[in-house]
Amino acid sequence: MPARPPAPTGPDGPPSAVPARLWRGLDRYRPPGVDAVARAWRSPVRGPWLTSVLGAVLLVTLPLVIVTGLLDWIAYGPRFGQAFPAGVGWLHPPVFDWPTRPAWLFRVTQGLHVTLGIVLVPVVLGKLWSVVPKLFDWPPARSIAQVLERLSLLLLIGGILFQIVTGLLNIQYAYLFGFDFYTAHWYGAWVFTVALVTHVAIKLPRLVTALRGPGFARTPLARTRPEPPDPDGLVARRPRPATMSRRGVLAVVGGGALLLAALTVGQSVDALRRTALLLPRGRRFGAGPNGFPVNRSIAAAGVTPAQTGPGWRLTVRGAGRTVTLDRGQLLAMAQHTAALPIACVEGWSTAQTWTGVRLRDLAALVGVAAPGSARVRSLERAGLFRQAALQGNQVTDPDALLALRVNGVDLSPDHGYPARVIVPALPGVHCTKWVEEIAFDG
């Protein structure tokens, strides 16, 4: 608290900002109900300290969700126009060639993005609960500065909730919203990010002050009292006796986060797969070596058994040469085995042991000694990911394979028989299944 009352020019002082008559009038006019609402906020634990602790948690964790989300866009390969949305203007992170090492890179970045995004839901809800009286403040503003700040809060709160809702619906296949997920989630992220930066810049001093002041992390219920009135008006004017301590509230929020973590990590950890009880990928995908998650079945891709039968041929192009191989000829080439994860943009991942021909051996076959990129085409005709471009490093990595077998047996039709691409750290949708043609560029 300041030693003397705030100067009348401050945003919290009596209205003197332009147009002064408007703000004074708003201040004097009390619409019916506003006083009843103001009295109805009675929780004694609301106040700068609780809001700041929850804010500090989000300040540390949300940037991780934002950065991993942007990395996901880079991993899709914007250089080839395959990052969605495409054509984003100047609003994108610096683009670089997505590395193939460590092989678990995409598994970790995308797993973190989705899992942390889910785990933070109770923290966001707790934070919103802690500041909800501000929404009903009267007057709603006392200066143009406050009007603008409140509008930016609509971007902040609308932004975070929009990101959570679209993300949760997307990973659970419920496309209720009827717009393109990639476009909405990408631009929603930018709106939220700029609003977050603005909010942090304005509120960080408050957060630091509150956390430097007396703490309540050890205060038991019996000694839980409201904080002294604060300049933001978070502390209840007419508090009732506490029914839960502040540390109790934090424990409930943290417990909620742990509960969600426990029911979500099974998407990304093979041994815990079935603990993701309430998610589509938390189940067994059949028994045997091919019993791991399928995102798109052969039936959904519209690929027929006739196309993948004995008549199937792989066309390899490059440097003006074209080679056609059947599956027997591919199996007769040098086979390489690698244990590699495959990770989906929707957050799930699995590690399997793949066997097949190195992509760089196929490039050498058509005379491309140092491939700069490759275009892989599937037998699939309709899907968004029926073809994928690979960077040079994704072709030459010693573990980058045209896989023919998995875990010691032939690929199942749903996993891409007769042949599929598997490359370390490559997003799952670019590990093309039912490959028909690979074209290498020098």
Added chain:
Amino acid sequence: MAELRRAYGAAPWHLLLLAGCFAVAGWIALRLAGEPAAGRMLLWFVGAAIAHDFVLFPAYASVDRVLRSASRHGGNRALLNHVRVPALGAGLLFLVYLPGILGLGDGTYTRASGLAPRARFGQWLAVSAVLFAASALLYGIRRLSRRARPPVR
């Protein structure tokens, strides 16, 4: 500068910051305006905030009010949090996994994976029941230990 500060109601950097924020948001809005589903995006963006502030928050606050008054009239304040916490847990799971629990994405899931969706409503009920049972067990243990060892005054 002082005049700007008084008229605007905050420091000049505050204005610059917010101008930057709205410039980016405005640029995005213009960019998306050409999208066929731009209206829907705006609806979901604003709707998410409205749904939280005017539906979800009032709903859980009212349930909590009922629980608090029941515990006050029942004269058993210790029980309150043993109902609140598992109820919050069950509600949180319902909210986060709602599409799966209600089977909203089942059609898309089956078309993509070729697998029959599982009914997850029962699983959610089971997890919620476990949360309530664990809370009840803890409450029982607390009561017993309190009875065995009266609080030191």
